[in-house]
Amino acid sequence: MRGSRYRGEAVRRVSVPGVPVAGCEGSSTGVRGLRCGGDKYPGTFQFRFPGGAAPPRGVSRIPAPSIKVCPELEEARRWEGVRDVRPLDGNVRRWGGLLLPNNPPYNTGAFRFELTFSPNHPLEPPCATLRTPIYHPSVDLEGRVCQPLTTHGHWEPATRAIQVLQDLLLQLDSPDPRRLLRPDVARELQERPEEFRRRAEEHTRLHAEPRPEPRT
Template identity: 25%
Template sequence: MLKIWSMKQKQQQDEAATAGSKKKKVTAAQLRVQKDLADLSLGSTMKLSFPNPDDIMNFNFTIEPDEGIYKGGKFLFDFKINQNFPHEPPKVKCTQTLYHPNIDIEGNVCLNVLREDWKPVLNLNAVMVGLQFLFLEPNASDPLNKEAAEDLKINREGFKRNVRAAMGGGTVKGRTYDRVLK
């Protein structure tokens, strides 16, 4: 709360110092994002980066699972938050081509808190933990990549082999994937 207050005070001071020139106001969405970012509890397997340090509404998120099928990979996500946040969820895309039942080849992510289960009381931490969970426990019952989901359902060992091949930049079922191994 103190950060929000100090951000508002700085804005008022800037407005007083530059009276006459137009200065952008801090929006409710920006204040909420600032609070969510301040409250984050990222473990050692997750990192944030800001391509533009002045823009907290657009940032990158990296997951490096230390267990599970996707262990040893480095997965990058692009977060875009619009001015209707928290009434609308952030837009999240994976920037790599992955072999994953819940992430399609365009980078779209199938995660319930990014769709029908989003509520304004949820925060960015809930989304990030949900993304991390997708790498620990891929969900074959709610897929975007139906081939990967079928593999996971029918032949878990074959699915694991396909994931390893894809993570290494290999080809699975005629499609070449990005190398994501660290």
């Protein structure tokens, strides 16, 4: 099938099985003329079919999450709040990187995170996890984060991955005892803030990774 054969007025937004996840462009199916769906239909392809014809066999009208995630990855890499953001194990729907808090008691270290995208992204929220232990009321001992932005009740498909990371960094910079996964730490933050800060600083010293040099 050649792209020139399927030029017409009708536009169908589809995904194509076989498009390499890590490549973000091209196709292993021989289908040509594909491009990202744009802001109105994020995470989808556009393909032109003559006279409104149906898509070829093997082409389905479902979201193509890897197409939306690829440019978002490049956007996140340019943000100053993170370093070393990259797909894990070649999977563009699993990111890893370092988060760089700005405020005490965490700003002396860097915290490794993982951001995992649903196969239905952006219709479903991603999940952020901290892989570096942290003494924080909103992060449990397994690294799970209480992040309302990424709950099904608050998620908006137009939300970009960089906004999820910015929200996570803001949460580290400004601990909120109302967003709690560790009630004892939240209670300490409210009732004995100096003790909380001392413990958090010591925890950061023991577990956080060294901060990278500033970008030039």
